[in-house]
Amino acid sequence: MSTITTPANFTELGLIPPLLARLTELEYQQPTPIQAQAIPSVLAGRDLIAGANTGSGKTATFALPLLQQLHEEKPSMSKTAKGNYVSGLILVPTRELAKQVADTIRSYAVYFNGAIKTVAVFGGVSANTQMLSLRGGTDILVATPGRLLDLISSNAIKLDKVKTLVLDEADRMLSLGFTDELTKLLALVPQSKQTLLFSATFPEQVQTLTQGLLNNPVEIQLQSADASTLVQRVFSVNRGEKTAVLAHLIQQNQWRQALIFVNAKNACNHLAEKLSKRGITAEVFHGDKGQGARSRVLEAFKAGEIEVLIATDIAARGLDIEKLPVVINFDLPRSPADYMHRIGRSGRAGEVGLALSLIDYEDYHHFKIIEKKNKIRLEREEVAGFEVEEEFKEEYLQLNKPMAKPAGTGKKKNKRS
Ligand code: AMP
Numbered sequence: 001m002s003t004i005t006t007p008a009n010f011t012e013l014g015l016i017p018p019l020l021a022r023l024t025e026l027e028y029q030q031p032t033p034i035q036a037q038a039i040p041s042v043l044a045g046r047d048l049i050a051g052a053n054t055g056s057g058k059t060a061t062f063a064l065p066l067l068q069q070l071h072e073e074k075p076s077m078s079k080t081a082k083g084n085y086v087s088g089l090i091l092v093p094t095r096e097l098a099k100q101v102a103d104t105i106r107s108y109a110v111y112f113n114g115a116i117k118t119v120a121v122f123g124g125v126s127a128n129t130q131m132l133s134l135r136g137g138t139d140i141l142v143a144t145p146g147r148l149l150d151l152i153s154s155n156a157i158k159l160d161k162v163k164t165l166v167l168d169e170a171d172r173m174l175s176l177g178f179t180d181e182l183t184k185l186l187a188l189v190p191q192s193k194q195t196l197l198f199s200a201t202f203p204e205q206v207q208t209l210t211q212g213l214l215n216n217p218v219e220i221q222l223q224s225a226d227a228s229t230l231v232q233r234v235f236s237v238n239r240g241e242k243t244a245v246l247a248h249l250i251q252q253n254q255w256r257q258a259l260i261f262v263n264a265k266n267a268c269n270h271l272a273e274k275l276s277k278r279g280i281t282a283e284v285f286h287g288d289k290g291q292g293a294r295s296r297v298l299e300a301f302k303a304g305e306i307e308v309l310i311a312t313d314i315a316a317r318g319l320d321i322e323k324l325p326v327v328i329n330f331d332l333p334r335s336p337a338d339y340m341h342r343i344g345r346s347g348r349a350g351e352v353g354l355a356l357s358l359i360d361y362e363d364y365h366h367f368k369i370i371e372k373k374n375k376i377r378l379e380r381e382e383v384a385g386f387e388v389e390e391e392f393k394e395e396y397l398q399l400n401k402p403m404a405k406p407a408g409t410g411k412k413k414n415k416r417s
Contacts, residue, residue, distance in 0.1 A: 013039040016068055018111035023064075026107070032057030037220050039065055047217035048196045049210065053344035054169075062090070062166045062196050063105045069164065070116050070139050085137035085161040089189065091145055091182070093172040094314075095122035095291070096298070101168065102142040116140065123147040124291050131156040145173060145181035152188065159188040170199040170206050171337065176314075182209060200344065201337040230346060232355045234367065234378045236388045239360045243271065245386045246330060246358065247278040250308060255326045257301065260310045261342050263331040268310045271330065275308065282308035286315045313338055316345070329357040332366050336373035 009030055010023050031039065034052045042048055042065040052058045066088045073087075092098050102120035109116050118140040121130040127150060134141075134156045141148075141157065151157050167173070173182060186209075195214050199206050237245045250258060260282070262268055268284035275282045283297045283306045294315070300306045313333060327346040333339045346353030359367050359380075371377055382388055 010035075014043050015039070015064055016071070018071070019064055019068060019108060022108055022110050028060075032060075034058055034220060035061050035064075038218065041218040042194075042196060043068060045194055047194060047214045049214055049217045049219050050196075050198050051200070051202065051221040052198055053200045053340060055344045055346070058168070058198050059101055059104050060108070062168070062198070063101070063108055066140065066164055066166070067105065067109050067112065067116060071112055073163075074115060074139075083137060084134060084155065084157045086139075086141040086157055086159060087161060088140040088164045088166070089159065089162045090140065090142045090166040090168055091148070091173065091185065092142060092168045093144065093176050093178065095124055095144060096294070096315075097169065098122040098142045098144055099295075102140075105140055105142070118142065121147050121151060123150075127151065127154070127156075137161075145178045145185055149181055149184060159185070160190060162189040162193055164194045164196070165189055167195070167197045167199075167209075170197055170209065171201045171203060172341075174203075174205040174209065175337075179205065179209070186213065200341055203337070230343060230353045230355060232343060232357075232376065232378055234357045234359060234380055235383050236364075236380045237358050237360050237383070237386060238389055239362065241386055242330060242358050242360060243274045243278075245383050246271075246328065247275055247280055248383065248386065249328075249356070250275075250280055251278075253326075256304060256307065257324055258308050258326045258328055259316065259324055259345060260308060260328045260330050261316065261333065262310060262312060263334065265312060267331065268312060271310050280308060281306070282310050285309055285311040289315075313342070316342075324353060326354045326356065329355075332357060332359065332363050332370065336370045339370045340374055 010020055010028070013031060013036065015023075030036075034050060034056045038048055038050060038061045042062065048062075050058065050061070052061075070087060090101060092101055098120045099122070102118050105118045109118065116139045117137075119130070119133045119138040120142045121127075121134070122144040123146050127147070130147070130151065131154070134151065137157075143151075148157070152159065167182075195217075197210060197214065197217075235245065246260070260271070262271055265286040265288050268286050272282045272284050283301065285294060285297055285301075289297070297306065297309070301309045310330075324346045327343055329339070329342060333342055343353075343355035346355050357367065
């Protein structure tokens with residue numbers, strides 16, 4: 001792992017004035033830890049493997065050096081690169097992330113006055129417009145793997161001029177089933193290139209994918225969630241009372257924006273209905289909503305017009321909502337890695353964030369596994385007015401004993417079930 005001394009400001013990282021001016025305008029006062037550690041090496045052309053979550057400032061970590069390199073190479077590149085070329089290829093797991101990353105890059109590139117072209121391509125919408133925007137090639141392409149392969153097979157783009165390859169949220173791409181697509185794409189990019197890989201977790205699949213891909217990379221591992229800016233809390237609730245507790249918390253705390261996770265599309269709608277009966281307006285964000293509807297909901301949430309957004313993991317993947325104050329696990333995520341992904345949406349870039357999990361009897365054992373795998377240990381709290389009933393407390397406490405004891409033995413039937 002790297003032991004680079006951390007530069008305190010963006011100028012020391014070696015960034016050029018058009019980027020520095022834009023960062024000042026965006027009120028980025030100082031680099032986040034990953035930016036400080038990685039940008040100088042990336043600018044120097046090194047490969048990178050970084051353990052970093054959404055919210056760590058990872059987009060700027062690859063986007064700023066990429067823009068700078070393209071700006072410096074542009075005069076020579078435009079002579080050689082012709083037709084359907086791409087120079088910087090960024091692979092991302094979802095369409096939302098593709099759009100966000102492309103928007104972020106365009107925003108950083110404002111002072112290059114349109115000299116650097118950035119295109120985003122993703123599935124779920126017609127490919128025609130994307131083909132048109134790829135005419136004449138592009139400097140930067142942000143793409144989801146499936147759509148990119150389609151566009152390659154229809155000759156809309158070629159990868160043989162790729163100089164920089166970014167794999168963003170690599171673990172997500174693989175867990176979404178993009179392994180075959182990624183393998184095909186990796187075979188199409190030139191052997192000699194700079195590769196930057198970002199992943200929140202490093203399961204075996206990611207390690208297999210990276211074998212032979214990275215050349216003497218700089219390795220950076222941040223804490224999976226920034227402990228200094230993110231407060232995690234877990235509340236024990238009686239079965240059947242989660243909605244009531246959630247409504248109470250929302251009303252009591254008057255959060256400006258809360259992102260609530262459930263595990264299924266139907267559950268999004270049900271929860272929204274139940275909250276609405278309690279006077280809370282919530283919008284849902286899941287895969288059954290059309291692309292247009294999802295974008296509108298997201299914009300309204302970002303603009304603060306919607307305070308409560310209920311989402312599934314798949315739909316919310318890669319969501320970039322600046323300074324999200326609170327993320328709530330109404331349903332626990334299925335995997336411990338998903339827990340880190342979810343809570344990584346709060347407490348971003350130095351902001352204090354709150355990640356709450358509501359656990360009932362059924363969730364107790366699973367939450368212990370989440371804690372164990374993520375090396376965290378949280379105190380079980382109760383919400384005043386919704387204390388766990390005495391008759392279940394003993395069972396909760398039993399379940400809370402060390403993992404070696406099988407959980408759930410002698411489980412009593414909850415009268416609410
Ligand atoms: P990311 O981890 O790339 O999704 O970035 C998370 C959020 O932090 C985005 O909204 C960025 O605009 C913001 N951000 C990134 N770097 C900085 C920084 N150095 N200072 C302030 N905000 C930042």
